[in-house]
Amino acid sequence: MITVTAAIIVSNRKVLITKRSENMSIPNLWEFPGGKLKENESLEDCVVREINEELRVRIKVLRHFTTNHHRYDFGYIKLISFITKIESGFIELKEHADIKWVGVDDLSNYKFAPADIPVVRKLEEEGIWASIQD
Numbered sequence: 001m002i003t004v005t006a007a008i009i010v011s012n013r014k015v016l017i018t019k020r021s022e023n024m025s026i027p028n029l030w031e032f033p034g035g036k037l038k039e040n041e042s043l044e045d046c047v048v049r050e051i052n053e054e055l056r057v058r059i060k061v062l063r064h065f066t067t068n069h070h071r072y073d074f075g076y077i078k079l080i081s082f083i084t085k086i087e088s089g090f091i092e093l094k095e096h097a098d099i100k101w102v103g104v105d106d107l108s109n110y111k112f113a114p115a116d117i118p119v120v121r122k123l124e125e126e127g128i129w130a131s132i133q134d
């Protein structure tokens, strides 16, 4: 099993989504940025590190959002997503092909990685703003 963390970065009632590039696995699909857990790393440290590597910003983890699993042909993924905020820095795209700030109601207009579909659905159904000061 591959453990992957993902950051739902929120700002001004929008969430940040990133498009996987041509040379990544599952290319050209949208996702919540993040990546694979390293040995001896906590989940929070992993998501903070990955976002710093991929987007060059420092995030603060507010809370766990959801954990779900998906079987791809290359392996079984456990995707753990967190609600986060940018603490410092300016976004630079280091690995992704594109980036967008979107309202939760607009998420259905983007083609997400299969493992992310339950995350998107939960965002659409439950929203997040009630629990966040933003």
Ligand SMILES: Nc1nc2c([nH]c(=O)n2[C@H]2C[C@H](O)[C@@H](COP(=O)(O)OP(=O)(O)OP(=O)(O)O)O2)c(=O)[nH]1
Binding pocket: 004, 005, 006, 023, 024, 025, 026, 031, 032, 033, 034, 035, 036, 077, 079, 113, 114, 115, 116
């Ligand atoms: N970061 C991220 N990865 C996701 C999401 N949904 C999803 O299926 N994945 C998959 C794609 C990758 O197979 C894996 C995350 O690995 P990664 O983003 O660290 O990818 P990597 O650069 O190491 O990629 P690779 O070596 O597998 O090409 O999880 C998501 O929302 N965020």
